[in-house]
Amino acid sequence: MEKQYIDITSYEGEGYKPVIDYMSWRVAILRYCEELEVPNLKTMQKHNESDEVFVLLAGNCTLFTGGTGEAINNMDGVAMEPMKLYNVKRGVWHTHTLDKEGMVLIVENRDTSDLNSPTLKLEAEEMEKIGDLYFSRNAVNKK
Secondary structure (H helix, E strand, O other), X not given: OOOOOOOOOOOOOOEEEEEEEEOOEEEEEEEOOHHHOHHHOOEEEOOOOOOEEEEXXXXXXXXXXXXXXXXXXXXXXXXOOEOOEEEEOOOOOEEEEEOOXXXXXXXXXXXXXXXXXXXXXXXXXXXXXXXXXXXXXXXXXXX
């Protein structure tokens, strides 16, 4: 039996899917899903034990941050550029939106889960702020 030296995998579905776990790290793919459209963003999450790296592979993705601490604050957003690495630091509230062609590579700790990654519900004003950030950031990039 011949030993295989390379595992080849891909993901064509919607949403988040871990594709490789090895020792302490995980590589996942995030693709468009209706839940991630700007009007449908209802929560932000933070990871208490690790940073999380995002790389835009296709389409468009905007990352939103909401500061640190127990509550969401200092909201901001960045329209990602292809093939650049975006490292969301441990403890930073964040969420994202992708267009229908959007595909993002994610690298994170393998043990990242709901147990160490609390989620907060966005208030109406915070959802409005995300919409404002999205449209202002993406208008700048389309010029």
